[in-house]
Each structure stands twice: as structure tokens, then as C-alpha cells.
Amino acid sequence: MSADEIIENSVPRNKQQQMQEDETEENVDAENDGGLSHAEVFQAAEKVFKWFSLSSAGKMCDIFTRQDAMSLLQGKYILMLGDSNMRSLYKDLIWLLETNTLIESHQLRTKMEKSFLGDKLTAGDKLHKARNFTETRVYENHNVRVKYSFLTKCYSEEVKNMLGAIKSGASYCPDVVVVNSCLWDISRWGPNGVPDYKDNMVKLMRLFKSCLPKQTCVIWMTTLPISASCRGGFLIKQVEFLRHTMRFEVMEANMYARDVVASFGFDVLDVHYYMRMQIHRRSSDGVHWLPSAMRHITNLLLTHIDLAFPGATEFGGSEPTFGLILSRAFLYERL
Template identity: 50%
Template structure:
């Protein structure tokens, strides 16, 4: 939760401070709301939040600009500079751009004033507009960005990363051009994964996070029709969240216009984090690579697993089952009860059990079949995905209607129980994996 800030409270908090806001159109809306609340004690009109590349807004000025398009080269840099306040905004199409590198390099060389607060958010453009490798590049650029911050910014600078708010399942915004409209249905899940990644990596560099996705998950009714942007009341709520976090970090008393248990918990959490930072010395962090997950264990096909369930012993009459497949009679039998192939001719049955229980196939069935042709595999008994039954017996769901070529080459189980031929969709005996 957040306290409610009026114009006088914001002016007292940000007086003489340099606030740098980096991000997309939602962060631009926060910048415009901060400039508005410094001059007015009302909610900013929605039309003000949608302006792009206007030369002046309440006394600010446009520093750099590009063409008004939907491309990745879109450029917009603004600043609101008075005798008491300094607020600057830089539009980002990815988290690490040349303009950001040059800006941070100037901070390091003390060519320009270092900011007191940096509020940054970058996700949607990174993962949607930079090709199929956008996610991997986003992770790499995020590490480079915070490493650059760690090496260039002074210790007093408060860096706050704001997570991406929830988006709609059918969103439509400037970054979703026609070529990538198919991503709008799954982009909301990728946003959650990106927020989780940021939540794990940002604290390792000693910086703060304001989880806008968490605070706005119950404010979906305040989202615009495009499914990405927010109405002025929701933008003001984001501004109050950021100002509350800044006040707690600077030990500035809150306005006291709102009281609640969640706000008290937030105060205690910030106090604990400050105590940890004061008592702990963080080492110099380098670029951290993603942990490489080990490959899944490969089962030993030549060794019987201890988890393998033995086939259920059945009567000799139920051992033989006749399956008609591709106009040929195929007989499945248990080698423990059948001694030779001659017993097959002495028994015939037209019944078919969809849940056929059988053990090892007699080697004699495969005699006389040419295994050099693909058709030979379709004339043999087929064992589909093996699972363990409720009584510990080894069951297999076999159906004649599933004997199609869409499953690829079929498994042929020899007398030893080992599967010499098996495709990627079938599992071997033993522990399921």
C-alpha cells in the first residue's frame, strides 16, 4: 500500500533533488504525473498522459527527439528544470541503449550532476520488439545495466526498478506492430516471467524493487482499453507507491493521509532492509550468468530398474489376445506361458480388451519378419505409454484406433524386455521420468 501525497508533500520531498525516470510509455505517464502534482493538487487529465513529443508540458522542454513512429529507434528525452526541482525522462525501447550508456558515463566522469533517484522500468519493448533472442538479450542487458550503475553511480543514488504492471490478454499498443500481433495472447505470461527474473537479479546488486504488478493486480478495472496503459487514478497510485518508497528510504515522515496494516508492514520491511544494508558489506558484483541446469538422467536400458513392476501373471487363456491391425492378425502372448509358436495356431479369439495386460513378447513372433522395411514395425504388437496400475501391476493402454503413423516408429519389445526400437514419445520400463 501507499500513502497519499498532495502537491505540498511532493514539493517538500523532491525539493533540490534530481529525479531520473527511464522507461516506456507507462513511465512517461508517471513523469507527467509527477510534473503535474508539482504544479497542481488535482488528478492529471487523461489527455495529458497520451501526448508524445510535445515541445513543452507545464514548463518542461524536449531535449532530444526522433521521428514519431512505432519503430525501435523512437527517441524522446524530456526534462523539467526549475530553481527547486529537476525531473528528467528518457524513453527506452530496451533497457540498455547508447543514450543511457553515455548518460551514465557522464555521471561517472562528473560532467553532469548525478541523480538522487533513478526509477527504471523496461520489459515490453525488450521482449517483444528485438527478435526471437529478445529475452536472452534482455537478461544480458539487464546485468550489464546494473553492473554499469554499480561502477558509475555514487552510493547516495537510490535506484528503484519498477516491475511491469499486468497487461491484458488481447492488448494493443504502439510496440505491438502488425508483424508481432500473435504475441499479444501470451505476452502477459512472459511479463510475469520477466518480473520474476528482475526480482531475483536486482537485489543482488543492492538496488530496490517496487512491484507494480503486485499492487495493480486488483486494479484491472482502472486499465485503459488498449490493455497496457492506465487511467489517471491508477497512474497517481503508482506515483504514490514510488513516493512512499522514496520517503521511507530517506527517513522522511509520510503525510499520514492513509493508515493500514499493509503500510505498517511496508515501513517495517524498509527498516529491516536498511539495517541489513548498514551492517552488511556487499561485494563487487560482476556479470552473473544463468545457472546451467544439468540434463535429465538417462535411464540405463541394459539394466533393470528396481522401480520396474513385474508383469501380472494371468491364465493361459487370457494370455493370448487377437488384435486385427492393417488386415492382419497379430497375437500378443506371454513368453512365460507359451513355449513355442505352434500354440498360437491352436487358439483364436475375436475379443479385444482396450486395457490389455501382457508381459514379454515371445521371440518366436518376430521370426520370419523382415525388419529392414518400415511396414514390419506396424505388424507387431504395440505397447503404448506404460504406467503403473493401482495394484502395482504393469499396465499399458493399447487401442487399435491409436495405431497410426502419427506416433512414428513403434516399439518392438524382445524377449529380454528391453526396447531396442523406441521413439521420443515413448517411455521405457522403470521409473517414470
Template identity: 60%
Template sequence: MCDIFTKKNAKELLRNKYIVFLGDSNIRAIYKDLLWLLNFNTLITNEALKRKLEQSFAGDRLQKGRILNRGRDYTEVREFKSEGVHAEFHFITRCYSKDIEEMVHEWKKKPLTAPDVIVINSCLWDISRWGPNGVPEYKDNLVKLMKLFKSCLPERTLVVWVTVPPLSNKIRGGLLIHQVEFMQHTLRFEVMEANTFARQVVVPHGFDILDIHYYLRMQILGRAPDGIHWLPIPMRHITNLLLTHICLSWNYPLPGNFSGPSLERFKKLATEEKKPEVVLPPLPPAVSQKNKTPKKTVLTPFRKSKAATKVAASPLRKAIKEKLGKTKFVSSPDKEKTLTGASDQRGANDVTIYTLQQDNVIEECTEKKTVNSKRGKQRRKNRRQAHYHPYNNSYYSHFGQYLQYPIIWFYP
């Protein structure tokens, strides 16, 4: 939940502040909506959100970028300065690159020129437009970026990683070119897992996460027809979330245009002393008991121990076992087609002799049972190695190892 900001409230909060937006088209939409709020105090139009590479928008200037294309080398740099508010937007297709590294090192050389707030996210381009190794490289680049921010930025700089909002199952637009159209049905699951991974990397480095995916999951009707971008009302909600987050981080008083129990709870969490977060896996009840001796046999999900399959012998089982122990299986010399029984007088005990149809019946049954057993073991091994859940057909992607539960919910 967030407070509601007007033009006056936003200018008072951001006076003499420097904000840098680094990201894709969704981050550009946040940048544009903020400038619209600072200038007109109304909802931005959908046409204004769609425009790209215009020479001027709401008082800003296009600093870099002349050709509109769908490639990874697309660049767009915008700058806004008015009444003490300084904002910049840089379109990036990768969270870590040489340009970002040079920019951050320049801020390290001149700490006074470093921004007060950095809003960043480029996840969609990282995991979809950089080939089959895009996801592993995105993981490494995100860690590099956080280490770079930690070592070069001053303490006063507030870094906010914005999660990717919910995507549709049918995506169209400039993001997915013809070569990667197959990803449009699974990209929404990749995004949720990427958001989880980003939280595990960004927070331990001491930076903030603004989970707009959580706040927009019930506002699917406000999503644009292309399945990626959002309409003006959800965009103003995101802007209010960002400004509320900045207020709580700087201990700046909120405007008070909205009040609710959830907002009051967030205020208390922001004022409380932050304790180091320690996440431990839950222990089973047997392990938590002090005087409990550990079990000798450990059962796994895919193999059963002999102790688990052992069944107590009943009188009927004992009788069958004794009878089978005296039974001999032999082949008939004249290859009879029917089973016959006879009595062997060589021993003191009567031994039933069963004449079988063919000599290799028992051998064939034994071999078939052995082959089926080997096939079953190989099938279970392949299932464990693949990204596939054997019980509910859940989809697992490259980020699956970071989730403790399968993805089982869907967005329309």
C-alpha cells in the same frame, strides 16, 4: 500500501533533487503525473497522458525527438526544472544501450551531476520488439546494467526498478506491430516471469524494486482500453507508491495523510536493520534427520525403479507362474483356425500344447509391445524437453526456469 502526497508534500520531498526516468510509455506516464502533481495538485487528465512529443507539458521542455513513429529508434527526451526540482525523462526501447552507457559514464566523471533517483523499466520493448533472441538478450543486458550502475553511480543515488503492470489478453497500440501480434495472448505471462527474473537480478546488486504489478492486480478496471496503459486514478496511486518508497528509503517523514496497518508494517520494515538475504531450498523431512541412512533407490518423476514395481508373490500368482512355465506354444501343421489342446506323453509331467492360428502371432505381439514401449519413451522425452507441463497444461515461456510454480492464474 502508500501514503497520499499533495503538491506541498511532493515539493518538500523533492526540493533540490534530481530525478531521471528511463523507460517506455508507462514510465513516461509516471513522469507526467508527477509533474502534474507538482504544478496543479489535482488528478491528471487522460488526454494529457496520451499526448506524445508535445513541445511543453506542465512546465517542461522537449529536448530531443521530432518524429512520432512505432520503431525501435523512437526517441523522446524531456526536462523539467522548477523551484529546485529537476526531472528528466528518456524514452528507451532497451534497458542497456550505448546511450545509457555514455550517460552513466558521464555521471561517473562528474559525481555531483549524478541523479538522486533513477526510475527505470523497459521490459515490454525488450522482450517483444528485438526478435527471437529478445528474451536472452534482455537477461544479459539487465545484468550488464546493474553492474554498470554498481560501478559508476555514487552511493547516494537511489535506483528503483519498476515492474511492468498487469497486461490484458487483448493488447493494441503502438507496441505490438503486425509482425509480433501473435504475442498479445502470451505477453502477460512473459511479463510476470520477467518481473520475477528482474527481482532476482536487481536486489542482489543492492538496488530497489517497486512492484506496481502487485499493487495494480486488483485494479484492472483502471486499465486503459488498449490493455497496456492506465487511467489517471491508478497512475496517481503509482506516483504515491513511488514517493512513499523514496521517503522510506531516505528516512524522510511521511506526510501522514493516510494511516493503516499495512503502511505501519512497511515503516517498521524500513527502519529495521537489513540482513543479508539467504534463500535456500526446503529440505524434505527424511534429509533433515541426522541418523537417517540414505535410500539406495532414487525415484524420479518420469522413471520408476524396479523396487517400486515389485509385487509380493501370492499363492495364486505362484500357481499361474508354474503353469505358464510348463506351457509350450507351437504352430499347427495344418493351420487350424481354432485353438486345440493335446497332451504330450514324452515327459513325466503332462505338458499342454496349444495350437495357434498362425506361426508369427507371438512374434508380432512381442514386436508391437517393443515398438509401443519405444514410442512411449520418446513421447515422454519430447514432453520433458518442451516447455509444457504434463499435468495441468500450464504455459511455460523462456523465463520458465526461473519460476518454482506454474502460471495458473489469469487476468480478464
């Protein structure tokens, strides 16, 4: 059953008739734009809340133990693409799977180690701040496979080659793709970084559509909040002046990326929204986050996978994903 059918079926017939008779100009405009009306958004939200209440009584939980995470990810391949914060998320997920404890701070700061809790560094040999920096790590244990690749650009030859290999069968097809790219895109690729980022986001979504099967769950993670005095590998001396406005550009980029991703039918996990009130858990560099914050994000991701991945919840694969309905609702929250 499609997402539109679920939303339509959740509205009583007599109310649908009344809505059609008393339709406001605002709803007419929304229909003309091919989007959801306010009433449909509210009905979708009610459906989501109902899923939450039913899932909380079953196997879904907000705080995942090692056993919970292993049960959810058993036999799955998770592909994670992004910057250093995505690396931290990758490490925290592996730490949870291996130790069931909170990751140590220095482990989040370490880069390019040959092995981390049994994973392997498969690409990258030297730490530097250039745009051609690469780091690829693969974890395979407990019948769970997690791969991480560092991105300095959301759409690049590296990404095209990676997705092309998946399409041709030369590489494993992931069950879940978790991706984010922003800070490097808009700061390190010249004066046209922002317009290029907009174009590349559309190209990336088209690439996902053409190379990944429908059963693969693609989750775009918004960029985390940064401080007004941030510092990090992407802010080299030549672009340090950007630090004072980057936090605003991140918010604009998140809004744009969220709309593009949802328009292609993929899921959005808005970690910027969840972490904006957790600034006290951000590291002193204004970009990275403390272990407790990263575990919160890991739980958010696992919760989303539990709800959104086809067949992962008691509703089965025939229902629309939680992320898809919520992402579509987000598009019209400013109406």
C-alpha cells in the same frame, strides 16, 4: 549499521540461541545458499511494519499533496527511464507538483509535445514505432529536477552514454533513478529478445554499480499487468501474435528482474503486485492506465522514496533502506 546487523539485532538473544539449537534442514539450506532464513525474513517484515507505524505518525503519508511532494523532492534530481507508462508516471508527478489535481486523460496519451507544464523536450523530433525512437524531457521548477528518457532496451548505447556522462561529471548526478524496461525488450529485438533481456539486466545493474555513487537510490519498477488483447506502439503488425502470451512473459520477466536487481542491492517497487487488483483502472488498449491508477502509482513511488531515500525518514541514513530489506525478503518468499 548494515541490513544483516539490523535483522540480527531485532531477534532476542535467547531466541537466537534456540534457533541455532533447533535449526531445521530448511534453514540450513538457506544458509548454505547465502540467503535469509524464514525466521530472518519474518523479523525483517516485523521491522518494516514497525517503520510503517512510526512513519505514519510523522511525515510519511500514503496520499501525497502538492506540498507533501514538493517537501519530499526539494533539491533533488529524479531520473526516470522507461517506456510510455514511465512517461505517464513522469507526467503525473509533474502534474501533482504543479496543480495538486488529478491529471487529465488526454495529457497521458499525448507524446512529443514541445512543453508540458513548463518542461522541455530535449531530444526527439518525430513520433514513430521504430526501435530507435527517442524522447527525453526535463522539468526544472520549485527546486526540483525531473528527467525522463524513453527506453526501447534496458541496456543500450544511449543508456551507457547517459551513465558514462554522470560518472565523468559531464552530467548531473541523480539523487533517485526510477527505471523499468521490458515490453520492448522481449517483443521488438528478434527471437533472442528474452535471453538478451536477461543478459542486459545484469549488464545494466553492473553499469549502475560502476557509474552511480552509493548515495543514489536506484528503484526498479516492475512492469505493469497487461491484457490478453493488448495493443500499443511496441506491438507492430509483425509481432502481433505475441499479444496472447505477453502477459505471462511479463510476469516471468518481473520475477527474474526483481531477483537480479535485489542481488545487486538496489530497491524494487513491485507495481505489478499493487495493480493486479486494479485492472478496472487500465485503459482500453490493455497496456496504459487511467489517471486515478497513475496517481496511485505516483503515491507508491513517493512513499517508497520517503522510506528508502537516505535521510528522508526519521531513521536517517544509517538505517538500511526499506526497499533493500523488503527486496531481500522477496527473494525467499517461495521457499
